[in-house]
Amino acid sequence: MYQLEKVTKQFDRGLMAVDRVDLGIRRGERLAVIGPSGAGKTTLFRLLNLTIPLTSGRLSIAGQEVGALRGARLREHRRRIGTVYQQQNLVPRLRVIHNVLAGRLGAWSFLRAVRSLIRPTREDIRAAHAALSRVGIPEKLWARTDELSGGQQQRVAISRVLLQNPEVILADEPVSSVDPSLAHAIVRLLMDLSGTSGKTLIMNLHSVDLALAYFPRVVGFRDGRVAFDRSPAQVSDDLLVSLYAGSSPSHPTEESPDAEAAVRGCAPVFRPQ
Amino acid sequence: MLAGLGLLVAWSWRGVGFDPGALFDADGRAQILTYIRKLFPPDLAPGLLLKVVYWSLETFAMSFMGTMLSIGIALALVFAASRNLAFSGVLFEVEEAGRPVRVARIVLHVAARALLNLLRTVPHIVWALIFVFAVGLGPFAGVLALGLHTGGVLGKLFAEVVEDIDTQPLEALQATGANRRQIFCYGVLPQALPQLVAYGLYRWEVNIREAIILGYVGAGGLGQQIQIAISLFLEHQLLTLLLAIYLMVTLVDYLSAFLRRRLL
Amino acid sequence: MRKPPSAAAPPFSDRSKARTSTLLGLAFLAAFLGSWHLAQIHPLALFEAEGRRNMARFLAGMFPPAHSPEFLLGLWRPLLETIQISVMGTVLAIVIGFPLGLLGTASLSHRGTLHDAELAGAPARRLGRMLPYVLARGVLSVFRCIPEFVWAFMFVRAVGLGPVPGVLAIGISYGGMLGKVYSEILENQGQQASEALQATGASRWKVLLYGMLPQALPQLVAYTLYRWECAVRASAVLGFVGAGGLGQQIELSMRMFNFNEVITLVLVLLLLVAAMDAFSARLRAALV
Numbered sequence: 001m002y003q004l005e006k007v008t009k010q011f012d013r014g015l016m017a018v019d020r021v022d023l024g025i026r027r028g029e030r031l032a033v034i035g036p037s038g039a040g041k042t043t044l045f046r047l048l049n050l051t052i053p054l055t056s057g058r059l060s061i062a063g064q065e066v067g068a069l070r071g072a073r074l075r076e077h078r079r080r081i082g083t084v085y086q087q088q089n090l091v092p093r094l095r096v097i098h099n100v101l102a103g104r105l106g107a108w109s110f111l112r113a114v115r116s117l118i119r120p121t122r123e124d125i126r127a128a129h130a131a132l133s134r135v136g137i138p139e140k141l142w143a144r145t146d147e148l149s150g151g152q153q154q155r156v157a158i159s160r161v162l163l164q165n166p167e168v169i170l171a172d173e174p175v176s177s178v179d180p181s182l183a184h185a186i187v188r189l190l191m192d193l194s195g196t197s198g199k200t201l202i203m204n205l206h207s208v209d210l211a212l213a214y215f216p217r218v219v220g221f222r223d224g225r226v227a228f229d230r231s232p233a234q235v236s237d238d239l240l241v242s243l244y245a246g247s248s249p250s251h252p253t254e255e256s257p258d259a260e261a262a263v264r265g266c267a268p269v270f271r272p273q
Numbered sequence: 274m275l276a277g278l279g280l281l282v283a284w285s286w287r288g289v290g291f292d293p294g295a296l297f298d299a300d301g302r303a304q305i306l307t308y309i310r311k312l313f314p315p316d317l318a319p320g321l322l323l324k325v326v327y328w329s330l331e332t333f334a335m336s337f338m339g340t341m342l343s344i345g346i347a348l349a350l351v352f353a354a355s356r357n358l359a360f361s362g363v364l365f366e367v368e369e370a371g372r373p374v375r376v377a378r379i380v381l382h383v384a385a386r387a388l389l390n391l392l393r394t395v396p397h398i399v400w401a402l403i404f405v406f407a408v409g410l411g412p413f414a415g416v417l418a419l420g421l422h423t424g425g426v427l428g429k430l431f432a433e434v435v436e437d438i439d440t441q442p443l444e445a446l447q448a449t450g451a452n453r454r455q456i457f458c459y460g461v462l463p464q465a466l467p468q469l470v471a472y473g474l475y476r477w478e479v480n481i482r483e484a485i486i487l488g489y490v491g492a493g494g495l496g497q498q499i500q501i502a503i504s505l506f507l508e509h510q511l512l513t514l515l516l517a518i519y520l521m522v523t524l525v526d527y528l529s530a531f532l533r534r535r536l537l
Numbered sequence: 538m539r540k541p542p543s544a545a546a547p548p549f550s551d552r553s554k555a556r557t558s559t560l561l562g563l564a565f566l567a568a569f570l571g572s573w574h575l576a577q578i579h580p581l582a583l584f585e586a587e588g589r590r591n592m593a594r595f596l597a598g599m600f601p602p603a604h605s606p607e608f609l610l611g612l613w614r615p616l617l618e619t620i621q622i623s624v625m626g627t628v629l630a631i632v633i634g635f636p637l638g639l640l641g642t643a644s645l646s647h648r649g650t651l652h653d654a655e656l657a658g659a660p661a662r663r664l665g666r667m668l669p670y671v672l673a674r675g676v677l678s679v680f681r682c683i684p685e686f687v688w689a690f691m692f693v694r695a696v697g698l699g700p701v702p703g704v705l706a707i708g709i710s711y712g713g714m715l716g717k718v719y720s721e722i723l724e725n726q727g728q729q730a731s732e733a734l735q736a737t738g739a740s741r742w743k744v745l746l747y748g749m750l751p752q753a754l755p756q757l758v759a760y761t762l763y764r765w766e767c768a769v770r771a772s773a774v775l776g777f778v779g780a781g782g783l784g785q786q787i788e789l790s791m792r793m794f795n796f797n798e799v800i801t802l803v804l805v806l807l808l809l810v811a812a813m814d815a816f817s818a819r820l821r822a823a824l825v
Contacts, residue, residue: 106450
């Protein structure tokens with residue numbers, strides 16, 4: 001599905017966020033990406049969902065090189081990739097139904113999009129309702145999005161991905177801003193969705209726990225490069241320590257709290273927003 | 274600092290020849306009182322009242338259409354005048370156009386901003402005079418003058434609001450494959466709308482007052498009638514007109530506050 | 538698209554908002570169409586030959602802007618006069634607006650914690666307190682709803698041409714505005730500080746002096762400075778009806794169709810306003 005060859009992303013100030021990464025991901029595969037903060041995971045995701053251009057290297061999706069795509073062809077590819085972000089996926093003042101139906105924007109003409117804002121069709125309403133039922137909050141169909149809790153908003157974001165019906169689901173730390181009790185439910189929901197429909201699922205996770213528990217393939221990412229790419233059974237404590245060690249900029253030689261927590265198997269400190 | 278202010282006030286006092294003594298001494302008081310007495314009672318003849326109602330509606334219409342026109346101008350220009358819609362930010366990261374188009378975009382942005390500045394720094398009275406020349410006396414000239422001048426003011430305010438919105442939801446929308454126009458409708462407009470409406474309503478309150486001033490220079494409505502009443506020394510009519518003005522302005526203030534509560 | 542029978546039917550619209558939206562929409566449409574008619578809007582007039590000719594003459598007459606030294610020197614006095622009118626006008630507005638604003642502050646006159654204890658069970662006294670409040674608000678409303686323009690030419694009729702009517706006009710109408718905003722600012726001050734002061738036995742006015750005013754001062758000053766900026770613009774406009782300053786010059790030049798003078802005057806006015814903006818920004822930074 002995805003083929004990355006020496007993909008590099010360098011930002012203006014010389015910051016090398018993604019450094020000559022080689023990665024291959026098969027269609028329908030489920031993998032988790034873990035690593036310390038600032039490792040470049042989010043940048044990697046933004047490259048994968050075609051939001052930012054790469055500096056050098058080759059990125060191919062389903063055999064087609066996408067680095068040079070522009071305009072309508074680019075949007076066509078974006079439509080086939082659904083993204084769930086850590087937060088602020090949704091437009092706060094819109095009603096939930098419009099945020100959910102926004103998943104179809106890639107397929108709709110501009111006029112259709114505007115008409116849906118004024119008055120969604122019955123079929124669209126039914127589809128949105130069905131998607132919300134699948135994530136457990138059908139009653140919120142007409143509520144204003146900013147009235148929902150963080151966990152509910154994440155579920156609305158997932159509904160939007162459902163309506164978009166992409167071939168790939170990218171989830172960038174989808175549960176980092178959510179109650180730990182809800183986190184498992186959401187990860188399981190996403191695993192479910194991808195499992196039943198054969199979609200590729202790539203999830204960026206702060207919690208090593210969740211990654212090792214649910215995913216058949218775990219990629220460690222650090223300083224813009226792939227540190228390791230294994231199945232959970234093969235991810236040893238040593239690997240985790242070296243992944244997270246020295247990641248705190250003020251204490252380069254001490255083991256960071258992330259590493260400790262990772263080894264002891266508890267979720268790292270809740271990331272401030 | 275305070276001393277400086279004090280000097281400023283003293284100098285102004287002398288320069289203006291402000292003499293509360295003269296105002297409030299016997300002569301001055303008599304003058305003012307005579308004038309006030311001339312105003313009463315207000316002329317309430319039914320024929321006049323009917324006409325006053327018509328002129329009030331004319332002034333209302335002038336302020337309303339002027340505000341509508343200004344909102345139209347501001348919305349039309351906001352695309353070019355806001356940085357994040359014109360050329361920079363998350364909507365332009367994967368840039369599909371070459372250098373010349375990008376430069377053209379920036380030029381368009383600067384031009385839009387310059388146009389807005391021109392529209393709003395020329396005083397509305399001068400615009401009114403220009404338009405009275407172009408389309409003749411009457412409220413239409415006032416509508417155009419208010420529309421252009423306020424369009425400049427609102428355009429700048431609208432651009433500032435649009436530039437301040439959250440970009441993360443826009444990125445999320447972009448990732449679903451939406452094009453820029455769709456992102457505007459689903460992402461930019463919903464976020465910006467409350468502030469835009471508030472500014473628009475606030476300008477309406479200002480415009481109802483300005484409509485009267487513009488009427489004085491020929492743009493019809495109550496303002497023009499005031500000018501006529503003054504030159505023909507029709508003081509009783511003048512008082513009636515003043516009452517009408519007071520009612521009209523209070524009405525618009527009230528409507529604006531009501532709509533702001535309802536819509537936001 | 539058949540739904541599975543077990544799924545509940547979704548609500549197909551949002552009842553609560555639909556009706557008010559339709560009503561507002563209809564009202565808006567009516568207002569729009571009515572206003573279009575009343576304001577005699579005929580866009581084609583913009584393209585008529587005669588209108589275009591007039592415009593062309595108007596614009597041609599404006600260039601080149603008058604810049605003879607005598608003319609420019611002659612502008613000095615009206616320019617200073619405009620500034621003076623704005624200053625005196627604002628001062629007068631403060632003198633009028635501040636006391637009326639105080640009287641018109643509900644939390645000072647009859648509502649809120651300052652009065653609950655005193656006025657409980659004494660309806661007559663409460664009424665007595667409310668009276669000056671209502672009167673003050675009414676007066677402020679009249680002052681500020683009549684545009685300063687109208688005040689100006691009434692005063693010109695009453696006391697003659699010159700800068701004084703301009704000062705009075707700005708003083709009264711801006712006094713109304715300042716009064717209203719002052720009372721709003723004071724109302725928005727938190728009750729707690731006032732309550733604490735009251736508990737020490739301070740009277741209403743001492744609470745005002747020690748509690749509310751110091752808290753509110755930055756906002757009061759900021760708004761007053763903003764009004765002063767507006768006063769500069771206004772004094773120029775008021776000159777149109779004979780209240781002195783640059784506005785009067787503009788009116789004279791317009792009457793004589795000397796458009797090149799008009800445009801110079803407008804440019805001078807623009808420069809003045811820009812300078813005032815910068816000056817008041819600096820003042821605000823220093824005072825607040």
